[in-house]
Amino acid sequence: MMNRLSVLALLILYEILTPGTATAQTDTLQLTLPAATTMLLRQNIPLLAQRYNIDSAKAAVITARLYDNPEVSFENVLYNHTTAKWFDFGYEGQNTLQVQQLIKLAGKRNKEIQLAHSGVKLSEYQFYDLLRTLRFELADNFYDLYYKQQSLQTYSGQIAFLKQVVRAFEQQQQLGHIAPKEIIRLKSLLYDLQHDELQLRQDVQQTQSDLALLIRVPPTVTIVPAVEAGLQLPLASAYSYQLLLDTAMQNRYDLKAANENVNYNEINLRLQKALAIPDIQVGLSYDKQGNFERNYNGLGVSMPLPFFNRNQGNIRMARATLEGSRLELQGRQDQLAHEVMNSFREAVQTEQMAGDIDPAFEQDYSRMMGEIEKNYRQHNIGLLEFIDLYDAYRSNVLKMNALRYSRLSALEKINYTTGAQIFHP
Secondary structure, eight states, X not given: OHHHHHHHHHHHHHHHHSTTHHHXXXXXXXXXXXXHHHHHHHXXXXXXXXXXXXXXXXXXXXXXXXXXXXXXXXXXXXXETTTTEESOOSTTOOEEEEEEXXXXXXXXXXXXXXXHHHHHHHHHHHHHHHHHHHHHHHHHHHHHHHHHHHHHHHHHHHHHHHHHHHHXXXXXXXXXXXXXXXXXXXXXXXXXXXXXXXXXXXXHXXXXXXXXXXXXXXXXXXXXXXXXXXXXXXXXXXXXXHHHHHHHHHHOHHHHHHHHHHHHHHHHHHHHHHHTSOOEEEEEEEESSSSSSSSEEEEEEEOOOOSSOSSHHHHHHHHHHHHHHHHHHHHHHHHHHHHHHHHHHHHHHHHHXXXXXXXXXXXXXXXXXXXXXXXXXXXXXXXXXHHHHHHHHHHHHHHHHHHHHHHHHHHHHHHHHHTSOOOOO
């Protein structure tokens, strides 16, 4: 009996000392960039909504292909005074029947179909341009979050060390071995670190929230990006600006959309000119006995005469819209060229800066800081020297993380501005 109680007590004690272990595992999501991209494609709300816009545009093509329905009208005598009958369908009764069909001229139907097909292309190009933007936001937030979390680890390590030092020095101060000013300076450094860490944690939370929204992860889940250690990045300097510009001209869907918008407006202008030409209404009619002969059958053709309304206003509006879309296309091409150049220069500059740094520098610096912490504990170096070296080390780690993020972000900007996955870091 005592053995069972002992085992039960140990299990309860284990649960108390390790609360939330299973919850922590389920609330932490380690994610690679390819896996995050897959989640983006499957779950992103704006992307899914844009797909429905494509379906809606395709439905407009079906509508444009449909012919106008024929019109049927029937009239019967309400009261026949000759026979004194209501609704007389007999031999002496009178009724008429008409069937009419609208026939569109000047190729209006074909132009409406072409316009609807152009609308489908515009919706598809807008979808792929949205995908281009979301992919960049995903990669940028992914790498930003990763290196901010790396910086947080640096803060956590330094804060933990300083707390130990402060506690040890407070004990020594009570014994009269440490001057009060050293404790005050150390606490000041500790509070500065904690303040900076708090700001960084808030930035991490915002970046994580942006990333979680893109891939639809619940806000209770902590995302931990996984980046391969010792990742060999491609060289942006191996490419030329002209090659990147040509790639962008072929792959940027916003440029394709601007070009298709010009085509859309050209078709619309032709359609508006065709609408100035009247359509023909063809009809068959039957009159039982209200015409010059009994059981009259007739063929009728009607059309409006374009004396006043020749669709002048819509034609002028369509022409102005077309000229505006041509200018927008030219402006988009100019903007694209500048975006490609800026992203190319940024990638080359960050690449050159990263190349100038000795790969062994960071490891040597970390080992040196370990020795400095040990020497400070042993009072081999002074407080001011320790604080200066500590600040320099923290600044170096943060800048190195920022540089790594900047280089990855610059490569992703080239992918974004060219509309092609040239770099796969």
